[in-house]
Amino acid sequence: SAVISQKPSRDICQRGTSLTIQCQVDSQVTMMFWYRQQPGQSLTLIATANQGSEATYESGFVIDKFPISRPNLTFSTLTVSNMSPEDSSIYLCSVQRDRGREDTQYFGPGTRLTVL
Amino acid sequence: AQSVTQPDIHITVSEGASLELRCNYSYGATPYLFWYVQSPGQGLQLLLKYFSGDTLVQGIKGFEAEFKRSQSSFNLRKPSVHWSDAAEYFCAVGATGAGSYQLTFGKGTKLSVIP
8 A cells, every 4th residue: 555645734825825635655656646525525636746757637627726836756845826615625635656567546534625 | 428327316324234325327338347435524435346247246334236238227235234335335336448448427315323
């Protein structure tokens, strides 16, 4: 398995501001992903964080709104930019250790964001 | 595109009773299938997974699931529910892509347990 930590665990922010969420893994992993879970909803994949290149975004998500960095194989950040109340969600990081293999995706504890 | 349906939004069972949570998927090839559990205020914990092979999969905490290709289903079962099983359960399908797979989740089933 993988031990994943996220910072902050929760935050309350004002509209129009930005928040950067950190995801740290205890060992090197090949794949890192960012998901959003809106209140009472399921999880939706935002993007795949690629080490050394731009993230791959899913339909409906854009880099200007959700810039992602992945400087190495154990760390990634997701920024929620110019926030509005609709961005209030839980944001989860997930990792997969190996690429191209039948490996499990493990999830971090999530960051609970409230935008006022 | 793949999709997952969990037809039961909320299920209530008595402690000690058996449990079955339903999951149906839509995917053009043999899928990777998963069940995750989310306790209040927590992240997701993997209960079990199916990649290939034996269609009856054993997981943690006494859970099992059976992949039925003909019914496009992957239902989760437990013979005797404990109060600590109260949580939200998500079924997910993994669509294989370039070197990895992407998870698509169902909307979840909330399980309540009556003492």
